[in-house]
Amino acid sequence: xxxxxxxxxxxxxxxxxxxxxxxxxxxxxxxxxxxxxxxxxxxxxxxxxxxxxxxxxxxxxxxxxxxxxxxxxxxxxxxxxxxxxxxxxxxxxxxxxxxxxxxxxxxxxxxxxxxxxxxxxxxxxxxxxxxxxxxxxxxxxxxxxxxxxxxxxxxxxxxxxxxxxxxxxxxxxxxxxxxxxxxxxxxxxxxxxxxxxxxxxxxx
Amino acid sequence: xxxxxxxxxxxxxxxxxxxxxxxxxxxxxxxxxxxxxxxxxxxxxxxxxxxxxxxxxxxxxxxxxxxxxxxxxxxxxxxxxxxxxxxxxxxxxxxxxxxxxxxxxxxxxxxxxxxxxxxxxxxxxxxxxxxxxxxxxxxxxxxxxxxxxxxxxxxxxxxxxxxxxxxxxxxxxxxxxxxxxxxxxxxxxxxxxxxxxxxxxxxxxxxxxxxxxxxxxxxxxxxxxxxxxxxxxxxxxxxxxxxxxxxxxxxxxxxxxxxxxxxxxx
Numbered sequence: 001x002x003x004x005x006x007x008x009x010x011x012x013x014x015x016x017x018x019x020x021x022x023x024x025x026x027x028x029x030x031x032x033x034x035x036x037x038x039x040x041x042x043x044x045x046x047x048x049x050x051x052x053x054x055x056x057x058x059x060x061x062x063x064x065x066x067x068x069x070x071x072x073x074x075x076x077x078x079x080x081x082x083x084x085x086x087x088x089x090x091x092x093x094x095x096x097x098x099x100x101x102x103x104x105x106x107x108x109x110x111x112x113x114x115x116x117x118x119x120x121x122x123x124x125x126x127x128x129x130x131x132x133x134x135x136x137x138x139x140x141x142x143x144x145x146x147x148x149x150x151x152x153x154x155x156x157x158x159x160x161x162x163x164x165x166x167x168x169x170x171x172x173x174x175x176x177x178x179x180x181x182x183x184x185x186x187x188x189x190x191x192x193x194x195x196x197x198x199x200x201x202x203x204x
Numbered sequence: 205x206x207x208x209x210x211x212x213x214x215x216x217x218x219x220x221x222x223x224x225x226x227x228x229x230x231x232x233x234x235x236x237x238x239x240x241x242x243x244x245x246x247x248x249x250x251x252x253x254x255x256x257x258x259x260x261x262x263x264x265x266x267x268x269x270x271x272x273x274x275x276x277x278x279x280x281x282x283x284x285x286x287x288x289x290x291x292x293x294x295x296x297x298x299x300x301x302x303x304x305x306x307x308x309x310x311x312x313x314x315x316x317x318x319x320x321x322x323x324x325x326x327x328x329x330x331x332x333x334x335x336x337x338x339x340x341x342x343x344x345x346x347x348x349x350x351x352x353x354x355x356x357x358x359x360x361x362x363x364x365x366x367x368x369x370x371x372x373x374x375x376x377x378x379x380x381x382x383x384x385x386x387x388x389x390x391x392x393x394x395x396x397x398x399x400x401x402x403x404x405x406x407x408x409x410x411x412x413x414x415x416x417x418x419x420x421x422x423x424x425x426x427x428x429x430x431x432x433x434x435x436x437x438x439x440x441x442x443x444x445x446x447x448x449x450x451x452x453x454x455x456x457x458x459x460x461x462x463x464x465x466x467x468x469x470x
Contacts, residue, residue: 002459003211010211010461017207020445023470024432028443046439173432179208179447179466180426182216195205203216 007187007200011177015075015092015195018172025170026070032169033067035162039103040064064101067166071096073120075195085117085142092192094118094138094167098159114155117142118163122190122197125171130183130204133171134190134197138164174199206465211455217462218257221267221349224421225252233414239407240399242280242320242370250274250415259460262453265334265349271327272357272415276408278322280370284315284388320373326362328412330355334421336452340428345450347424347464354417363404370404371396424450424464445470 003010013021026033034048035041039062041050054061071094076087087093098114118141125135141160146152174184177197183204191198212220234247255270292312299305334349374392426447433443449467454460 002213002457002461003209003455003463004213004216004459004461008213008216010209012209014205014207014209016205017466017468020207020468020470021432024445025443027470028441029439031439044439046441171433176430176432176445177208178210179450179464180430181210181424181464182212182220196209203212203219 005188005200008202009178009182009184010198010200011174011179011182011184012196012198013172013177015073018075018197019072021172021176022072022170023070026067029169032166033070034064035066035165036064037062039106040101060105062103062106065162066099067096068099069096071166075192075197077195082117084144085119085140087119087192090121090192092120092122092197094120094136094163096163098162114143114146114159116159116163117144118160118167120167122172122192124186124190127186129185130174132174132184132186134174134177134199135172136167136170138167172197206449206451207468208466210464210466211461212464213459213461214257214259217259217265218255220423220462221255221257221265221421222253224349224423225254225270228252228421231415233411235411237407237410239280239370239403240395241286242282244407245279245281246276246411248274248276248411248415250412252415252419259454259456259462260333261456261460263336264352264454265336265462266331267334268331269329270332271329272412273325273327274412274415275325276323276366276411278324278366278370280320280322280374281317282320282374282392283317288315288388290314318374318377320370320377322366322369322373324362324366324369326365328357328359328362330357330416332416332419334419336454338424338450338452340450343428345424345426345428345447346422347450347452349421349423351416351419354413357409357412357416359405359408359412360401363401363408366408367396367399367401367404424452426450430468 030047031049035051037053041048044050073092074082075092078086082093095117098116102110118138120136120138122134123137126133141156178184185202188200189198230249230251232249236245251273253271255267258266295307295310297305297307332355333352337348337350371393378388428447430445430447435442445468448469451465453463455463
């Protein structure tokens with residue numbers, strides 16, 4: 001079966017390539033992996049994003065959240081490392097550690113780290129021929145080894161929001177998916193399959 | 205498995221070649237040669253257009269019916285002394301009684317070289333195979349399609365037209381010379397007939413071959429440091445990746461495809 005199938009152009013990025021793109025993106029723009037309230041991040045810089053503190057029953061809750069290491073993907077069919085949240089059809093799993101530091105009313109710093117798996121799909125963020133972009137949506141997260149289950153669900157709900165915020169910033173331009181060889185008019189995809197993100201269409 | 209794999213079917217590859225033809229633009233050459241008794245200075249310009257791609261695994265792009273549009277300017281020069289010898293009328297002296305001796309001056313005729321301009325434009329179609337060559341040139345990755353051999357150019361019709369144009373132009377240039385012009389024009393026509401189509405082809409072929417010998421279409425050109433996203437304000441610097449390897453080939457499954465592979469790093 002040809003790669004282009006019924007279209008004229010095919011572009012496929014292997015998960016190793018997606019991981020390189022994520023590394024390039026988050027290395028250049030690390031603030032999308034690091035969020036802190038003013039006690040930790042007084043102002044947004046290239047390195048970190050400042051967010052508002054959370055008022056909660058009169059408590060002053062300050063926190064710093066970062067994803068480290070840089071997220072990596074496992075595109076369907078998933079490998080053993082994605083076992084807790086195997087990617088299905090047209091899905092891929094993102095893996096990272098969510099590291100946090102919290103202080104309440106300037107009390108001692110509480111630190112921790114969670115291994116996070118997130119189930120994702122590619123989508124067309126911008127469809128403009130030639131300059132379109134592929135984005136990522138997150139549908140579920142899985143955090144291993146939290147009990148009881150209700151607490152895991154609460155934490156996963158919070159983490160889902162964080163991971164959605166992080167990956168919502170990531171874009172893969174059509175031009176990158178074709179390595180600059182073609183301007184792409186997207187007609188089919190993006191799909192996640194056989195360890196790749198794939199697009200098909202016509203040359204611009 | 206490469207980090208990025210791009211495939212193009214034959215219609216898309218044809219567009220790619222047409223873009224490369226347009227990028228190549230108009231080429232110019234000049235030189236000189238001989239055509240029978242004529243010396244020919246020439247200048248030529250040409251561009252390539254059209255053609256359809258046939259992909260042949262593992263590494264050949266066959267471009268069929270590619271058009272070489274060319275424009276030739278010849279400046280044929282011809283020394284009339286080649287046909288009629290230069291001559292001198294000797295001095296003649298007459299003795300006239302009681303007056304003295306009267307002599308005529310020596311009178312020599314040195315036949316000039318005439319120059320005959322001929323312009324000619326035409327299109328010649330050819331089919332040629334190109335091999336793929338991916339390479340790093342300084343900071344830029346290129347994939348070149350390099351012609352294999354020199355294609356056969358069918359030039360007999362063009363040669364006949366050039367020969368006819370030369371004959372007509374020569375006859376017109378000579379006919380205005382009093383007394384002997386019409387005779388010379390006839391002689392030149394006889395000479396051009398003797399040169400024949402083969403003679404013109406022998407001049408034209410090497411000229412046009414200059415435009416196809418080693419012909420290279422660059423079908424891919426990207427900087428090694430590849431910009432993924434441009435900078436967007438002070439807080440979002442540009443995102444770049446490095447193209448570590450680029451390769452090109454042709455694959456055959458249920459259809460033929462041009463493949464471009466890239467390995468990247470952050």
